[in-house]
Amino acid sequence: MSDVESHLQQLSRGVEAIYSLEELRKKLQSGKALRIKLGMDPTAPDIHLGHSVVLRKLRQFQDLGHTAVLIIGDYTARIGDPTGRDTTRPVLDEAAILRNARTYLEQAGRVLDTSPGKIEVRHNSEWLSKLSFADVLRLTGMVTVQQMLHRENFKLRMEQQREIVLSEFMYPIMQAYDSVVIKSDVELGGTDQTFNNLMGRELMSKHDMAKQVVMVMPILVGLDGHEKMSKSKGNYVAVTEPPAEMFGKIMSIPDALMSNYFQLLTALPPERITSILDSSQTHPRDAKDILGRVIVEEFHGREGAELASAEFRRRFSQGGGGLPTDLETKVVPALAQGAMGMLDLICAVGFATSKSDARRLVEQGGVTLDDQKITDPKATVSVAGEGILRVGKRRVCKIKAS
Numbered sequence: 001m002s003d004v005e006s007h008l009q010q011l012s013r014g015v016e017a018i019y020s021l022e023e024l025r026k027k028l029q030s031g032k033a034l035r036i037k038l039g040m041d042p043t044a045p046d047i048h049l050g051h052s053v054v055l056r057k058l059r060q061f062q063d064l065g066h067t068a069v070l071i072i073g074d075y076t077a078r079i080g081d082p083t084g085r086d087t088t089r090p091v092l093d094e095a096a097i098l099r100n101a102r103t104y105l106e107q108a109g110r111v112l113d114t115s116p117g118k119i120e121v122r123h124n125s126e127w128l129s130k131l132s133f134a135d136v137l138r139l140t141g142m143v144t145v146q147q148m149l150h151r152e153n154f155k156l157r158m159e160q161q162r163e164i165v166l167s168e169f170m171y172p173i174m175q176a177y178d179s180v181v182i183k184s185d186v187e188l189g190g191t192d193q194t195f196n197n198l199m200g201r202e203l204m205s206k207h208d209m210a211k212q213v214v215m216v217m218p219i220l221v222g223l224d225g226h227e228k229m230s231k232s233k234g235n236y237v238a239v240t241e242p243p244a245e246m247f248g249k250i251m252s253i254p255d256a257l258m259s260n261y262f263q264l265l266t267a268l269p270p271e272r273i274t275s276i277l278d279s280s281q282t283h284p285r286d287a288k289d290i291l292g293r294v295i296v297e298e299f300h301g302r303e304g305a306e307l308a309s310a311e312f313r314r315r316f317s318q319g320g321g322g323l324p325t326d327l328e329t330k331v332v333p334a335l336a337q338g339a340m341g342m343l344d345l346i347c348a349v350g351f352a353t354s355k356s357d358a359r360r361l362v363e364q365g366g367v368t369l370d371d372q373k374i375t376d377p378k379a380t381v382s383v384a385g386e387g388i389l390r391v392g393k394r395r396v397c398k399i400k401a402s
Helices: 003-012 021-029 049-063 094-108 133-140 145-149 152-159 166-182 191-206 243-251 255-265 270-277 284-316 333-337 342-348 355-363
Strands: 017-019 035-040 067-072 119-123 186-190 213-217 329-331 367-369 386-391 395-400
Touching: 003 021, 003 049, 017 021, 017 191, 021 213, 035 049, 035 166, 049 067, 049 186, 049 213, 049 255, 067 094, 067 166, 133 166, 145 152, 145 166, 166 191, 186 191, 191 213, 243 284, 255 270, 255 284, 270 284, 333 342, 342 355, 342 367, 342 386
Parallel strands: 035 067, 035 186, 067 119, 186 213, 329 395
Antiparallel strands: 017 213, 367 386, 386 395
16 A cells, blocks of 8 residues: 555544545645644633544644644634524624633644644634725625525524524635635534535635645534533533543443544554454443543543543442542632532532533532532532532532631
8 A cells, every 4th residue: 555545544534524535635645745724713711522533633644744734713713603503603702712712722732743843823813804895805706695505504594584694604704715825735624614614625716726625524422422522511521621530521421422432532443443342352341441541641641541540440330439539628618607509619619610500510410418419509508517519420529618
């Protein structure tokens, strides 16, 4: 097998679609280092394993000698990607965009090679903020309304008589123009980005440029086993989470997701994955343990992965009482003043970022205080001395009134 065919085989693994495979082959045959584009809008402060699927593909290109061009969409985030939305996305505060953007490179660097010459990091405000109104009109003149209305969520909104804000039509054009400016050879994205990425091919053609190849990756299903991984849905694993937390979340996924996770989140050979998932060769619990260790090792090293696995077994498989060896004590001053709302307590110890998040956890039946399940979001609690608060299977701490 030639080097090009070997590289194609590696790069095609886990990919949903390539537009087109023959064009990618020709670009690889040219022998030049290709510019591989990935755009990320900083709409939330954390990158999760769902984001890492395309980041891992970008890293594969880097390892084969190509240049990663990571575009932080600080300007496109001001509109917000309408992909998958049946209503207009709320406009983000500019300060929030900047805060989130600062965290993205550090977190993406946990997957990508950030060595000099391996990566180029750009913010699309560099060029989008400089466009005149005449420039914008020139770009819009390259795209038809009919093309935009082929987009599935726009079509659905039209049928349901829901509003489409004109600026939402601009989003795919802005993202496509990024490809023109940075002279992209290949653009990566999830399947939900197919329309936007193909618009890049269209706009490059209108600028008499060689069209970028588009490679789209499957969407990673979240921990609930139903919807895509998303922080807003609470079914995510952040790449910054501690080893034990990350491992515990992986151990909680439905068995039906294991094949998908092995394929998209690990570099294990296909034959090895097949043997791991064969229950006659590997017990399902051991298979999930392998998955958890492989994923945690990528972000925290082998020692972190082994310790997380051992701690999980101690707590949940070996009669360890369910309490971690390094159980943290959270001092909550408000408890000393008497009764405190349960939602406030969950937020105070850092197990939820908002009262609405805390309410969801209570309503799901995953909150206990001293082994007493709390089912009423309006409940108030008081603690004489110390108590053990659990939220879900993995988050637990000792609470203490100051």
